[in-house]
Amino acid sequence: MTSFSTLRSVGRATLFAGLLSIPTWVQAESTAKTILLENCGQQLALSEPPQRVVTVGQATTEMLYSLGLGDRVVGTSNWFTDVAPEFEKIDSGIERIAENFPSFEGVMARKPDLVTADFLFTVGPNGVVGKREQFHKLGVNTYVLASQCIDQDTSKGIDGVRTALFSLDSLYRSIRDIASLFRVEPRGEALIESIRQREAMAIASAEPYRQQGLSGVVWYSSAALGVDPWVGGSKGVPAWMMASLGVENVIDSDEVWPMVGWESIAKANPDFIVIAKMDRRRFEADDYKKKLKFLRTDPVTREMDAVKNDHIIVMDAHAMEVTLRSVAGLEVLSKAIVELNSAER
Structure with missing residues (x-):
């Protein structure tokens, strides 16, 4: 099976533009x-x-x-x-x-x-x-x-x-x-x-797998490893990525980055976990390598199917916010869904 943890955000390429209310x-x-x-x-x-x-x-x-x-x-x-x-x-x-x-x-x-x-x-x-x-x-x-x-x-x-x-x-x-x-x-x-073309291509790529019933969670960071993580809420950029590709977000909070306990996330048992990679080091969990180690060693998280199956996707943190890289995050998730299904055939 392809290791999801080897995936990296590739969205540092072309940047885009917008619509709505012309000044x-x-x-x-x-x-x-x-x-x-x-x-x-x-x-x-x-x-x-x-x-x-x-x-x-x-x-x-x-x-x-x-x-x-x-x-x-x-x-x-x-x-x-x-x-x-x-x-x-x-x-x-x-x-x-x-x-x-x-x-x-x-x-x-x-x-x-x-x-x-x-x-x-x-x-x-x-x-x-x-x-x-x-x-x-x-x-x-x-x-x-x-x-x-x-x-x-x-x-x-x-x-x-x-x-x-x-x-x-x-x-x-x-x-x-x-x-x-x-x-x-x-x-x-x-x-x-x-950006419209890239969005359409990413959605089309994952379209054959929309009915697979996949679920996921996006872990941005934590004030410290082991405490409740900040995860993508039900209506932010990560939620848009998942909804665009037919994936269920296991987090239902309307907060942009709610704090949710690992026990609750483990109970939901998502099919994959997306973790943020960033250069910022305000918190220990900003380091994606430490996120990976925690997921694989913590007694609660290591029992999750996503961790056992190595369905962990590393994504540019900047793509998880409202930025020109948001579509790159969509592309990374789309590619991961395709690889997951290809590996399991």
């Missing part, structure tokens, strides 16, 4: 144009494309790179894993302000005219980096991924609670928003088509 262009005075864009309850009004951007999050960083806007980025922060290989050259020439969360002063020292963020808990009402109003008072626009406000209540916990299953539409919206802010809409449309 409104308004003729201002004579020849100047102003773009008006609503973003998570805030109104952005730009008379010209931003020239100096600081990013608080890898997702928006790679969106800018994918749209050919790396020359506008003057600082990045909050990285979970390595930059995609195709962006290594451009990224190497851009200052990394912080691996995790930068300070407000650290961001402002780069004199940005736009700050982008992946999460409202970093730049938002109670942002650990700063509130959006703090930046706006100093004349700095902010943009937060639209997915933070589409079918998601971020007032409940750090990651929030989802009210509907994630779809790529919210990712498309962010890419289109950013493309519009910089007036490179055609690049965004080309990326939209790319």
